[in-house]
Amino acid sequence: MEQCGQELGMTLLNISRAWESADTSTSTALVNNLPVLVNSLTNNKKSAFGKRLTSAGRRFQSMGQYGQGELQRISKAMISTGKLLSSTPESEETNEESKVETRMFKFGELQVELTREKAYIGAAIAFVYGIVSWEISQGIQNIPESSFQYANDNALAIAKSLRGALLVAFYGSTVLSGFATIGLALLARELKSGKK
Structure with a gap:
């Protein structure tokens, strides 16, 4: 959330929860929203998201071959998309944006x-x-x-x-x-x- 923004961070968190509970319909709906969210990001946040996506793709890749090779296909898509986004040139944030800190109160699952x-x-x-x-x-x-x-x-x-x-x-x-x-x-x- 700090690196990629509040909205995208929450979406990624909900996607991971949907994957953990094998809720394919929810994860599909959330993943379909990703392109719109990514397009609204600043260059710095796009680059940060790309690095995280690449890292996650490599973890999928290290899991080996299962079923019909779904994990490997997922990992390739994540790595290629991650590299594309992380190659976005980082721009200097405006003074206002860099000064404003998002403070979060966390109590268990509540944020x-x-x-x-x-x-x-x-x-x-x-x-x-x-x-x-x-x-x-x-x-x-x-x-x-x-x-x-x-x-x-x-x-x-x-x-x-x-x-x-x-x-x-x-x-x-x-x-x-x-x-x-x-x-x-x-x-x-x-x-x-x-x-x-």
Whole structure:
């Protein structure tokens, strides 16, 4: 994704997943989109994609002969196309393009591109969540223990313990929300200054 672009990178990732699950219809549909995606690439990204295609073709070639020689035919097509694309003359990227860094947040299979707008939205959500957590913790704390009326001492002890746990949880959420708000706001400023 960093070398070939977000859209082409995701397409290649989905093609590999389709191959792993032997989903020929999905892989065919995705492969049919490749020429359009490749034509929209800059020279540098075309060259990077060509090098990756050549490398992948050589891996197919090293697998040997299977069936009716399908792997060898695939490898030849990948290598020849890869060499053609990698011979594309690399051009100097414009200052704007070279300065802009695509930042990705990765959590397992989830990948989200970080932008200034998303960082500000996240900061706003964290701020609102912090206020809600603070209000709930204040509401719990303002309940006097004398108002607890239970059948026995065990139930009263459980209620007090639960009240303490809820207070810790909601005060902790308030503090974490504050840190998240500040962190996301600083990240948004950094992303903003990086794009100037």
